[in-house]
Amino acid sequence: MxxxxxxxxxxxxxxxxxxxxxxxxxxxxxxxxxxxxxxxxxxxxxxxxxxxxxxxxxxxxxxxxxxxxxxxxxxxxxxxxxxxxxxxxxxxxxxxxxxxxxxxxxxxxxxxxxxxxxxxxxxxxxxxxxxxxxxxxxxxxxxxxGPDDPAAILYTSGTTGRPKGAVLTHGNLLSNARDLVFVWGFTTDDVLIHALPVHHAHGLFVACNVTMLAGASMIWLQKFDTDAVVKAMPEASVLMGVPTFYARLLEHRGLKRAAAGMRLFISGSAPLSPALHTRFRERTGHAILERYGLTETGMNASNPLDGERRPGSVGPALPSTEIRITDRDGGAVLPTGETGMIEVRGPNVFSGYWRREK
Known part of the structure:
Protein backbone atom coordinates (compact mmCIF):
# COMPACT_ATOMS: atom_id res chain seq x y z
CA MET A 1 0.00 0.00 0.00
CA GLY A 146 4.78 -8.28 1.42
CA PRO A 147 1.55 -8.34 3.43
CA ASP A 148 3.38 -9.61 6.52
CA ASP A 149 6.06 -6.91 6.49
CA PRO A 150 5.69 -4.22 9.19
CA ALA A 151 4.42 -0.84 8.01
CA ALA A 152 3.94 1.04 11.29
CA ILE A 153 4.30 0.84 15.05
CA LEU A 154 1.73 2.63 17.19
CA TYR A 155 2.19 2.65 20.94
CA THR A 156 -0.82 1.80 23.06
CA SER A 157 -1.91 3.87 26.04
CA GLY A 158 -0.27 1.53 28.53
CA THR A 159 -3.36 0.68 30.61
CA THR A 160 -1.76 -2.67 31.47
CA GLY A 161 1.74 -1.35 32.13
CA ARG A 162 4.21 0.65 30.07
CA PRO A 163 3.01 1.50 26.55
CA LYS A 164 3.63 -1.30 24.05
CA GLY A 165 4.26 -0.90 20.33
CA ALA A 166 1.55 -2.52 18.21
CA VAL A 167 3.18 -3.68 14.96
CA LEU A 168 0.83 -3.21 12.00
CA THR A 169 1.71 -4.80 8.69
CA HIS A 170 1.08 -3.69 5.13
CA GLY A 171 -1.53 -6.43 4.92
CA ASN A 172 -3.29 -5.17 8.06
CA LEU A 173 -3.57 -1.64 6.71
CA LEU A 174 -4.62 -2.62 3.21
CA SER A 175 -7.25 -5.17 4.22
CA ASN A 176 -8.87 -2.77 6.68
CA ALA A 177 -8.89 0.13 4.22
CA ARG A 178 -10.48 -2.09 1.56
CA ASP A 179 -13.26 -3.12 3.92
CA LEU A 180 -13.98 0.47 4.93
CA VAL A 181 -14.01 1.79 1.37
CA PHE A 182 -16.59 -0.89 0.59
CA VAL A 183 -18.87 -0.59 3.63
CA TRP A 184 -18.81 3.22 3.66
CA GLY A 185 -19.27 3.55 -0.10
CA PHE A 186 -16.23 5.74 -0.72
CA THR A 187 -15.61 6.81 -4.34
CA THR A 188 -13.35 9.22 -6.20
CA ASP A 189 -16.07 11.85 -5.82
CA ASP A 190 -15.80 11.96 -2.03
CA VAL A 191 -14.16 14.85 -0.20
CA LEU A 192 -13.24 14.18 3.43
CA ILE A 193 -12.93 16.94 6.01
CA HIS A 194 -9.75 15.85 7.82
CA ALA A 195 -9.70 17.52 11.24
CA LEU A 196 -8.11 14.69 13.24
CA PRO A 197 -4.54 14.32 14.52
CA VAL A 198 -2.31 12.03 12.45
CA HIS A 199 -0.33 10.39 15.24
CA HIS A 200 -2.93 7.70 15.89
CA ALA A 201 -4.97 5.13 13.95
CA HIS A 202 -8.14 7.17 13.46
CA GLY A 203 -6.60 10.16 11.73
CA LEU A 204 -3.85 8.29 9.90
CA PHE A 205 -5.00 4.79 8.97
CA VAL A 206 -8.76 5.22 8.88
CA ALA A 207 -9.07 8.73 7.46
CA CYS A 208 -6.01 8.89 5.20
CA ASN A 209 -5.79 5.28 4.03
CA VAL A 210 -9.48 5.06 3.17
CA THR A 211 -9.41 8.36 1.30
CA MET A 212 -6.32 7.43 -0.69
CA LEU A 213 -7.40 3.88 -1.49
CA ALA A 214 -10.71 5.21 -2.82
CA GLY A 215 -8.95 7.86 -4.90
CA ALA A 216 -10.90 10.57 -3.06
CA SER A 217 -9.57 13.87 -1.67
CA MET A 218 -9.29 15.77 1.61
CA ILE A 219 -9.80 19.24 3.01
CA TRP A 220 -6.94 19.28 5.51
CA LEU A 221 -7.40 21.18 8.76
CA GLN A 222 -4.55 21.63 11.23
CA LYS A 223 -6.95 20.82 14.06
CA PHE A 224 -10.66 20.68 14.74
CA ASP A 225 -12.24 24.12 14.62
CA THR A 226 -16.02 24.39 14.55
CA ASP A 227 -16.14 27.39 12.22
CA ALA A 228 -13.61 25.87 9.81
CA VAL A 229 -15.42 22.52 9.68
CA VAL A 230 -18.83 24.11 9.07
CA LYS A 231 -17.32 26.37 6.40
CA ALA A 232 -15.82 23.34 4.63
CA MET A 233 -19.02 21.26 4.60
CA PRO A 234 -20.57 22.69 1.39
CA GLU A 235 -17.48 21.53 -0.52
CA ALA A 236 -17.20 18.16 1.25
CA SER A 237 -19.10 14.89 1.54
CA VAL A 238 -17.71 13.10 4.63
CA LEU A 239 -16.57 14.03 8.12
CA MET A 240 -14.75 11.62 10.43
CA GLY A 241 -14.60 12.69 14.04
CA VAL A 242 -14.88 11.88 17.71
CA PRO A 243 -18.04 12.46 19.78
CA THR A 244 -16.80 15.81 21.10
CA PHE A 245 -16.61 17.07 17.50
CA TYR A 246 -20.32 16.47 17.06
CA ALA A 247 -21.23 17.95 20.44
CA ARG A 248 -19.38 21.14 19.51
CA LEU A 249 -20.88 21.25 16.02
CA LEU A 250 -24.37 21.25 17.52
CA GLU A 251 -23.54 24.61 19.10
CA HIS A 252 -22.96 26.20 15.67
CA ARG A 253 -25.89 28.15 14.25
CA GLY A 254 -24.97 27.39 10.65
CA LEU A 255 -24.70 23.61 11.04
CA LYS A 256 -28.05 22.55 9.56
CA ARG A 257 -27.64 24.50 6.33
CA ALA A 258 -23.97 23.58 5.92
CA ALA A 259 -24.61 19.86 6.50
CA ALA A 260 -27.44 19.61 3.97
CA GLY A 261 -25.20 18.35 1.16
CA MET A 262 -23.00 16.06 3.25
CA ARG A 263 -23.15 12.32 2.55
CA LEU A 264 -21.80 10.81 5.75
CA PHE A 265 -20.81 11.64 9.32
CA ILE A 266 -18.66 8.98 11.03
CA SER A 267 -17.77 8.79 14.73
CA GLY A 268 -15.21 6.71 16.60
CA SER A 269 -12.37 6.60 19.16
CA ALA A 270 -14.88 6.94 22.02
CA PRO A 271 -18.50 5.91 22.64
CA LEU A 272 -21.13 8.13 21.04
CA SER A 273 -24.00 8.62 23.48
CA PRO A 274 -27.49 7.78 22.20
CA ALA A 275 -28.61 11.25 23.28
CA LEU A 276 -25.97 12.95 21.12
CA HIS A 277 -26.82 10.65 18.19
CA THR A 278 -30.49 11.62 18.49
CA ARG A 279 -29.82 15.36 18.87
CA PHE A 280 -27.58 15.43 15.79
CA ARG A 281 -30.14 13.56 13.69
CA GLU A 282 -32.96 15.84 14.79
CA ARG A 283 -30.90 18.95 14.07
CA THR A 284 -29.38 17.96 10.71
CA GLY A 285 -31.35 15.01 9.37
CA HIS A 286 -28.15 12.92 9.39
CA ALA A 287 -27.74 9.79 11.51
CA ILE A 288 -24.10 9.58 12.63
CA LEU A 289 -22.45 6.30 11.64
CA GLU A 290 -20.62 4.86 14.64
CA ARG A 291 -17.89 2.26 14.25
CA TYR A 292 -15.56 0.35 16.56
CA GLY A 293 -11.88 -0.51 16.43
CA LEU A 294 -8.61 -0.84 18.30
CA THR A 295 -5.05 0.28 17.69
CA GLU A 296 -4.12 -3.40 17.39
CA THR A 297 -6.80 -4.28 14.84
CA GLY A 298 -7.89 -1.20 13.00
CA MET A 299 -11.65 -1.12 12.52
CA ASN A 300 -13.65 -4.22 13.44
CA ALA A 301 -17.30 -3.23 13.15
CA SER A 302 -19.44 -0.49 11.66
CA ASN A 303 -23.04 0.56 11.52
CA PRO A 304 -24.42 0.18 7.98
CA LEU A 305 -24.23 2.81 5.27
CA ASP A 306 -27.74 1.84 4.19
CA GLY A 307 -30.23 0.76 6.81
CA GLU A 308 -30.75 1.52 10.48
CA ARG A 309 -27.87 3.05 12.44
CA ARG A 310 -28.72 2.20 15.99
CA PRO A 311 -27.78 4.72 18.70
CA GLY A 312 -25.46 3.08 21.20
CA SER A 313 -24.46 0.32 18.76
CA VAL A 314 -21.32 -0.09 16.64
CA GLY A 315 -22.96 -2.42 14.12
CA PRO A 316 -21.90 -5.78 12.69
CA ALA A 317 -18.39 -7.01 11.92
CA LEU A 318 -16.64 -5.80 8.78
CA PRO A 319 -16.60 -8.22 5.81
CA SER A 320 -13.07 -9.53 6.48
CA THR A 321 -13.39 -9.61 10.27
CA GLU A 322 -14.85 -12.21 12.62
CA ILE A 323 -16.03 -11.18 16.10
CA ARG A 324 -17.31 -13.26 18.97
CA ILE A 325 -18.11 -12.60 22.63
CA THR A 326 -16.68 -15.07 25.13
CA ASP A 327 -16.87 -15.67 28.85
CA ARG A 328 -14.11 -13.81 30.71
CA ASP A 329 -13.24 -16.82 32.85
CA GLY A 330 -13.79 -19.99 30.85
CA GLY A 331 -13.57 -18.65 27.30
CA ALA A 332 -16.90 -20.17 26.23
CA VAL A 333 -18.71 -18.38 23.40
CA LEU A 334 -21.67 -16.44 24.79
CA PRO A 335 -25.13 -16.11 23.22
CA THR A 336 -26.50 -12.86 21.84
CA GLY A 337 -27.28 -10.31 24.53
CA GLU A 338 -24.63 -11.45 26.99
CA THR A 339 -21.66 -9.34 28.15
CA GLY A 340 -18.15 -10.73 27.88
CA MET A 341 -14.75 -10.48 26.23
CA ILE A 342 -14.51 -9.36 22.59
CA GLU A 343 -12.38 -11.66 20.42
CA VAL A 344 -11.42 -10.62 16.90
CA ARG A 345 -9.95 -12.60 14.01
CA GLY A 346 -9.04 -11.43 10.52
CA PRO A 347 -6.35 -9.95 8.26
CA ASN A 348 -6.71 -6.65 10.13
CA VAL A 349 -5.32 -8.08 13.40
CA PHE A 350 -1.80 -6.88 14.19
CA SER A 351 1.24 -9.16 14.12
CA GLY A 352 2.10 -8.59 17.79
CA TYR A 353 3.70 -6.15 20.19
CA TRP A 354 7.16 -4.87 19.37
CA ARG A 355 9.80 -7.01 21.08
CA ARG A 356 7.21 -8.77 23.25
CA GLU A 357 6.78 -12.51 22.99
CA LYS A 358 3.14 -12.36 24.12
Whole structure:
Protein backbone atom coordinates (compact mmCIF):
# COMPACT_ATOMS: atom_id res chain seq x y z
CA MET A 1 0.00 0.00 0.00
CA UNK A 2 1.63 3.25 -1.09
CA UNK A 3 -1.36 5.55 -1.49
CA UNK A 4 -0.78 6.62 -5.10
CA UNK A 5 -3.23 7.40 -7.85
CA UNK A 6 -1.71 8.75 -11.07
CA UNK A 7 -3.53 12.06 -11.31
CA UNK A 8 -3.16 15.82 -11.37
CA UNK A 9 -6.42 16.07 -9.42
CA UNK A 10 -6.16 17.39 -5.85
CA UNK A 11 -5.49 14.87 -3.09
CA UNK A 12 -5.27 17.40 -0.30
CA UNK A 13 -5.83 21.09 0.19
CA UNK A 14 -5.36 23.24 3.24
CA UNK A 15 -7.69 26.14 3.96
CA UNK A 16 -6.01 27.80 6.93
CA UNK A 17 -3.45 30.63 6.88
CA UNK A 18 -1.83 30.24 3.45
CA UNK A 19 -4.00 27.74 1.50
CA UNK A 20 -2.04 25.06 -0.33
CA UNK A 21 -3.13 22.33 -2.75
CA UNK A 22 -1.28 19.08 -3.39
CA UNK A 23 -2.23 16.92 -6.35
CA UNK A 24 -1.82 13.16 -6.21
CA UNK A 25 1.28 13.39 -8.37
CA UNK A 26 2.80 16.20 -6.29
CA UNK A 27 2.31 14.20 -3.09
CA UNK A 28 3.78 11.11 -4.77
CA UNK A 29 6.86 13.04 -5.88
CA UNK A 30 7.36 14.58 -2.44
CA UNK A 31 7.06 11.14 -0.85
CA UNK A 32 9.69 9.88 -3.29
CA UNK A 33 12.07 12.69 -2.36
CA UNK A 34 11.50 12.00 1.33
CA UNK A 35 12.14 8.28 0.87
CA UNK A 36 15.46 9.15 -0.77
CA UNK A 37 16.23 11.60 2.05
CA UNK A 38 15.64 8.85 4.62
CA UNK A 39 18.03 6.63 2.71
CA UNK A 40 20.59 9.44 2.75
CA UNK A 41 20.24 9.51 6.53
CA UNK A 42 21.09 5.82 6.64
CA UNK A 43 17.65 4.20 6.86
CA UNK A 44 17.19 0.76 5.32
CA UNK A 45 14.04 -1.29 4.71
CA UNK A 46 12.68 -2.54 8.03
CA UNK A 47 14.20 0.33 10.03
CA UNK A 48 11.93 2.34 12.29
CA UNK A 49 11.42 6.04 11.59
CA UNK A 50 10.25 7.93 14.68
CA UNK A 51 8.22 11.04 13.84
CA UNK A 52 7.13 13.70 16.34
CA UNK A 53 5.95 16.68 14.33
CA UNK A 54 2.84 18.84 14.07
CA UNK A 55 0.19 17.88 11.54
CA UNK A 56 0.89 19.16 8.02
CA UNK A 57 0.75 17.89 4.42
CA UNK A 58 4.44 17.09 4.80
CA UNK A 59 3.58 14.69 7.63
CA UNK A 60 1.36 12.72 5.25
CA UNK A 61 4.12 12.72 2.64
CA UNK A 62 6.55 11.37 5.25
CA UNK A 63 4.14 8.53 6.10
CA UNK A 64 3.88 7.68 2.39
CA UNK A 65 7.67 7.88 2.08
CA UNK A 66 7.99 5.22 4.78
CA UNK A 67 5.46 2.97 3.04
CA UNK A 68 7.28 3.35 -0.28
CA UNK A 69 10.76 2.94 1.18
CA UNK A 70 9.94 -0.13 3.27
CA UNK A 71 10.56 1.76 6.51
CA UNK A 72 8.39 1.37 9.61
CA UNK A 73 6.53 4.56 10.51
CA UNK A 74 6.36 5.37 14.24
CA UNK A 75 4.25 8.50 14.85
CA UNK A 76 4.27 10.08 18.29
CA UNK A 77 2.02 12.68 19.87
CA UNK A 78 3.58 16.15 19.47
CA UNK A 79 2.49 16.91 23.04
CA UNK A 80 4.75 14.24 24.57
CA UNK A 81 7.50 15.61 26.79
CA UNK A 82 11.14 14.59 26.41
CA UNK A 83 10.80 12.34 29.46
CA UNK A 84 7.79 10.58 27.92
CA UNK A 85 9.57 10.19 24.59
CA UNK A 86 12.50 8.34 26.14
CA UNK A 87 10.56 5.08 26.49
CA UNK A 88 9.09 5.20 22.98
CA UNK A 89 12.39 5.97 21.29
CA UNK A 90 14.65 3.65 23.27
CA UNK A 91 12.15 0.81 22.87
CA UNK A 92 11.71 1.24 19.10
CA UNK A 93 15.41 1.96 18.41
CA UNK A 94 14.74 3.92 15.21
CA UNK A 95 17.36 4.61 12.58
CA UNK A 96 16.06 8.16 12.16
CA UNK A 97 14.20 10.54 14.48
CA UNK A 98 12.35 13.43 12.87
CA UNK A 99 11.04 16.19 15.12
CA UNK A 100 9.96 19.80 15.08
CA UNK A 101 12.94 22.21 14.90
CA UNK A 102 11.98 23.53 18.34
CA UNK A 103 12.50 20.05 19.86
CA UNK A 104 15.91 19.41 18.34
CA UNK A 105 18.01 20.44 21.34
CA UNK A 106 15.91 18.27 23.68
CA UNK A 107 16.00 15.14 21.52
CA UNK A 108 19.56 15.22 20.18
CA UNK A 109 21.10 13.54 23.26
CA UNK A 110 18.44 10.81 23.22
CA UNK A 111 18.90 10.12 19.51
CA UNK A 112 22.68 10.05 19.91
CA UNK A 113 22.43 7.56 22.77
CA UNK A 114 20.74 4.96 20.53
CA UNK A 115 22.77 5.81 17.43
CA UNK A 116 19.88 7.39 15.50
CA UNK A 117 20.18 10.26 13.06
CA UNK A 118 18.07 13.28 13.99
CA UNK A 119 16.50 15.62 11.46
CA UNK A 120 13.81 18.30 11.70
CA UNK A 121 10.59 19.06 9.85
CA UNK A 122 7.84 21.64 10.11
CA UNK A 123 4.94 22.38 7.80
CA UNK A 124 6.08 25.93 6.98
CA UNK A 125 8.91 24.80 4.71
CA UNK A 126 11.38 24.71 7.59
CA UNK A 127 13.65 22.06 9.03
CA UNK A 128 16.76 20.17 7.98
CA UNK A 129 14.74 17.21 6.68
CA UNK A 130 12.59 19.49 4.54
CA UNK A 131 15.71 21.02 3.01
CA UNK A 132 17.30 17.60 2.47
CA UNK A 133 14.28 16.21 0.64
CA UNK A 134 14.09 19.28 -1.59
CA UNK A 135 17.41 18.44 -3.24
CA UNK A 136 16.61 14.75 -3.86
CA UNK A 137 15.52 13.34 -7.23
CA UNK A 138 11.74 12.98 -7.47
CA UNK A 139 11.80 9.50 -8.98
CA UNK A 140 11.91 6.65 -6.50
CA UNK A 141 11.33 2.97 -7.11
CA UNK A 142 9.00 1.71 -4.39
CA UNK A 143 10.57 -1.06 -2.32
CA UNK A 144 8.59 -4.29 -2.65
CA UNK A 145 6.99 -5.32 0.64
CA GLY A 146 4.78 -8.28 1.42
CA PRO A 147 1.55 -8.34 3.43
CA ASP A 148 3.38 -9.61 6.52
CA ASP A 149 6.06 -6.91 6.49
CA PRO A 150 5.69 -4.22 9.19
CA ALA A 151 4.42 -0.84 8.01
CA ALA A 152 3.94 1.04 11.29
CA ILE A 153 4.30 0.84 15.05
CA LEU A 154 1.73 2.63 17.19
CA TYR A 155 2.19 2.65 20.94
CA THR A 156 -0.82 1.80 23.06
CA SER A 157 -1.91 3.87 26.04
CA GLY A 158 -0.27 1.53 28.53
CA THR A 159 -3.36 0.68 30.61
CA THR A 160 -1.76 -2.67 31.47
CA GLY A 161 1.74 -1.35 32.13
CA ARG A 162 4.21 0.65 30.07
CA PRO A 163 3.01 1.50 26.55
CA LYS A 164 3.63 -1.30 24.05
CA GLY A 165 4.26 -0.90 20.33
CA ALA A 166 1.55 -2.52 18.21
CA VAL A 167 3.18 -3.68 14.96
CA LEU A 168 0.83 -3.21 12.00
CA THR A 169 1.71 -4.80 8.69
CA HIS A 170 1.08 -3.69 5.13
CA GLY A 171 -1.53 -6.43 4.92
CA ASN A 172 -3.29 -5.17 8.06
CA LEU A 173 -3.57 -1.64 6.71
CA LEU A 174 -4.62 -2.62 3.21
CA SER A 175 -7.25 -5.17 4.22
CA ASN A 176 -8.87 -2.77 6.68
CA ALA A 177 -8.89 0.13 4.22
CA ARG A 178 -10.48 -2.09 1.56
CA ASP A 179 -13.26 -3.12 3.92
CA LEU A 180 -13.98 0.47 4.93
CA VAL A 181 -14.01 1.79 1.37
CA PHE A 182 -16.59 -0.89 0.59
CA VAL A 183 -18.87 -0.59 3.63
CA TRP A 184 -18.81 3.22 3.66
CA GLY A 185 -19.27 3.55 -0.10
CA PHE A 186 -16.23 5.74 -0.72
CA THR A 187 -15.61 6.81 -4.34
CA THR A 188 -13.35 9.22 -6.20
CA ASP A 189 -16.07 11.85 -5.82
CA ASP A 190 -15.80 11.96 -2.03
CA VAL A 191 -14.16 14.85 -0.20
CA LEU A 192 -13.24 14.18 3.43
CA ILE A 193 -12.93 16.94 6.01
CA HIS A 194 -9.75 15.85 7.82
CA ALA A 195 -9.70 17.52 11.24
CA LEU A 196 -8.11 14.69 13.24
CA PRO A 197 -4.54 14.32 14.52
CA VAL A 198 -2.31 12.03 12.45
CA HIS A 199 -0.33 10.39 15.24
CA HIS A 200 -2.93 7.70 15.89
CA ALA A 201 -4.97 5.13 13.95
CA HIS A 202 -8.14 7.17 13.46
CA GLY A 203 -6.60 10.16 11.73
CA LEU A 204 -3.85 8.29 9.90
CA PHE A 205 -5.00 4.79 8.97
CA VAL A 206 -8.76 5.22 8.88
CA ALA A 207 -9.07 8.73 7.46
CA CYS A 208 -6.01 8.89 5.20
CA ASN A 209 -5.79 5.28 4.03
CA VAL A 210 -9.48 5.06 3.17
CA THR A 211 -9.41 8.36 1.30
CA MET A 212 -6.32 7.43 -0.69
CA LEU A 213 -7.40 3.88 -1.49
CA ALA A 214 -10.71 5.21 -2.82
CA GLY A 215 -8.95 7.86 -4.90
CA ALA A 216 -10.90 10.57 -3.06
CA SER A 217 -9.57 13.87 -1.67
CA MET A 218 -9.29 15.77 1.61
CA ILE A 219 -9.80 19.24 3.01
CA TRP A 220 -6.94 19.28 5.51
CA LEU A 221 -7.40 21.18 8.76
CA GLN A 222 -4.55 21.63 11.23
CA LYS A 223 -6.95 20.82 14.06
CA PHE A 224 -10.66 20.68 14.74
CA ASP A 225 -12.24 24.12 14.62
CA THR A 226 -16.02 24.39 14.55
CA ASP A 227 -16.14 27.39 12.22
CA ALA A 228 -13.61 25.87 9.81
CA VAL A 229 -15.42 22.52 9.68
CA VAL A 230 -18.83 24.11 9.07
CA LYS A 231 -17.32 26.37 6.40
CA ALA A 232 -15.82 23.34 4.63
CA MET A 233 -19.02 21.26 4.60
CA PRO A 234 -20.57 22.69 1.39
CA GLU A 235 -17.48 21.53 -0.52
CA ALA A 236 -17.20 18.16 1.25
CA SER A 237 -19.10 14.89 1.54
CA VAL A 238 -17.71 13.10 4.63
CA LEU A 239 -16.57 14.03 8.12
CA MET A 240 -14.75 11.62 10.43
CA GLY A 241 -14.60 12.69 14.04
CA VAL A 242 -14.88 11.88 17.71
CA PRO A 243 -18.04 12.46 19.78
CA THR A 244 -16.80 15.81 21.10
CA PHE A 245 -16.61 17.07 17.50
CA TYR A 246 -20.32 16.47 17.06
CA ALA A 247 -21.23 17.95 20.44
CA ARG A 248 -19.38 21.14 19.51
CA LEU A 249 -20.88 21.25 16.02
CA LEU A 250 -24.37 21.25 17.52
CA GLU A 251 -23.54 24.61 19.10
CA HIS A 252 -22.96 26.20 15.67
CA ARG A 253 -25.89 28.15 14.25
CA GLY A 254 -24.97 27.39 10.65
CA LEU A 255 -24.70 23.61 11.04
CA LYS A 256 -28.05 22.55 9.56
CA ARG A 257 -27.64 24.50 6.33
CA ALA A 258 -23.97 23.58 5.92
CA ALA A 259 -24.61 19.86 6.50
CA ALA A 260 -27.44 19.61 3.97
CA GLY A 261 -25.20 18.35 1.16
CA MET A 262 -23.00 16.06 3.25
CA ARG A 263 -23.15 12.32 2.55
CA LEU A 264 -21.80 10.81 5.75
CA PHE A 265 -20.81 11.64 9.32
CA ILE A 266 -18.66 8.98 11.03
CA SER A 267 -17.77 8.79 14.73
CA GLY A 268 -15.21 6.71 16.60
CA SER A 269 -12.37 6.60 19.16
CA ALA A 270 -14.88 6.94 22.02
CA PRO A 271 -18.50 5.91 22.64
CA LEU A 272 -21.13 8.13 21.04
CA SER A 273 -24.00 8.62 23.48
CA PRO A 274 -27.49 7.78 22.20
CA ALA A 275 -28.61 11.25 23.28
CA LEU A 276 -25.97 12.95 21.12
CA HIS A 277 -26.82 10.65 18.19
CA THR A 278 -30.49 11.62 18.49
CA ARG A 279 -29.82 15.36 18.87
CA PHE A 280 -27.58 15.43 15.79
CA ARG A 281 -30.14 13.56 13.69
CA GLU A 282 -32.96 15.84 14.79
CA ARG A 283 -30.90 18.95 14.07
CA THR A 284 -29.38 17.96 10.71
CA GLY A 285 -31.35 15.01 9.37
CA HIS A 286 -28.15 12.92 9.39
CA ALA A 287 -27.74 9.79 11.51
CA ILE A 288 -24.10 9.58 12.63
CA LEU A 289 -22.45 6.30 11.64
CA GLU A 290 -20.62 4.86 14.64
CA ARG A 291 -17.89 2.26 14.25
CA TYR A 292 -15.56 0.35 16.56
CA GLY A 293 -11.88 -0.51 16.43
CA LEU A 294 -8.61 -0.84 18.30
CA THR A 295 -5.05 0.28 17.69
CA GLU A 296 -4.12 -3.40 17.39
CA THR A 297 -6.80 -4.28 14.84
CA GLY A 298 -7.89 -1.20 13.00
CA MET A 299 -11.65 -1.12 12.52
CA ASN A 300 -13.65 -4.22 13.44
CA ALA A 301 -17.30 -3.23 13.15
CA SER A 302 -19.44 -0.49 11.66
CA ASN A 303 -23.04 0.56 11.52
CA PRO A 304 -24.42 0.18 7.98
CA LEU A 305 -24.23 2.81 5.27
CA ASP A 306 -27.74 1.84 4.19
CA GLY A 307 -30.23 0.76 6.81
CA GLU A 308 -30.75 1.52 10.48
CA ARG A 309 -27.87 3.05 12.44
CA ARG A 310 -28.72 2.20 15.99
CA PRO A 311 -27.78 4.72 18.70
CA GLY A 312 -25.46 3.08 21.20
CA SER A 313 -24.46 0.32 18.76
CA VAL A 314 -21.32 -0.09 16.64
CA GLY A 315 -22.96 -2.42 14.12
CA PRO A 316 -21.90 -5.78 12.69
CA ALA A 317 -18.39 -7.01 11.92
CA LEU A 318 -16.64 -5.80 8.78
CA PRO A 319 -16.60 -8.22 5.81
CA SER A 320 -13.07 -9.53 6.48
CA THR A 321 -13.39 -9.61 10.27
CA GLU A 322 -14.85 -12.21 12.62
CA ILE A 323 -16.03 -11.18 16.10
CA ARG A 324 -17.31 -13.26 18.97
CA ILE A 325 -18.11 -12.60 22.63
CA THR A 326 -16.68 -15.07 25.13
CA ASP A 327 -16.87 -15.67 28.85
CA ARG A 328 -14.11 -13.81 30.71
CA ASP A 329 -13.24 -16.82 32.85
CA GLY A 330 -13.79 -19.99 30.85
CA GLY A 331 -13.57 -18.65 27.30
CA ALA A 332 -16.90 -20.17 26.23
CA VAL A 333 -18.71 -18.38 23.40
CA LEU A 334 -21.67 -16.44 24.79
CA PRO A 335 -25.13 -16.11 23.22
CA THR A 336 -26.50 -12.86 21.84
CA GLY A 337 -27.28 -10.31 24.53
CA GLU A 338 -24.63 -11.45 26.99
CA THR A 339 -21.66 -9.34 28.15
CA GLY A 340 -18.15 -10.73 27.88
CA MET A 341 -14.75 -10.48 26.23
CA ILE A 342 -14.51 -9.36 22.59
CA GLU A 343 -12.38 -11.66 20.42
CA VAL A 344 -11.42 -10.62 16.90
CA ARG A 345 -9.95 -12.60 14.01
CA GLY A 346 -9.04 -11.43 10.52
CA PRO A 347 -6.35 -9.95 8.26
CA ASN A 348 -6.71 -6.65 10.13
CA VAL A 349 -5.32 -8.08 13.40
CA PHE A 350 -1.80 -6.88 14.19
CA SER A 351 1.24 -9.16 14.12
CA GLY A 352 2.10 -8.59 17.79
CA TYR A 353 3.70 -6.15 20.19
CA TRP A 354 7.16 -4.87 19.37
CA ARG A 355 9.80 -7.01 21.08
CA ARG A 356 7.21 -8.77 23.25
CA GLU A 357 6.78 -12.51 22.99
CA LYS A 358 3.14 -12.36 24.12
Missing amino acids: NGHRESEEPLLRTVEKEPRTFTWNQMHRMAGRMARALQRLGARPGDRITVQVEKSPETLALYLACLRGGFVFQPLNPAYTTAELEHFITDAEPAVVICDPDRKADLEPLAARIGARLSTLRGDWKGSFFMLQMVQPETFETVAR
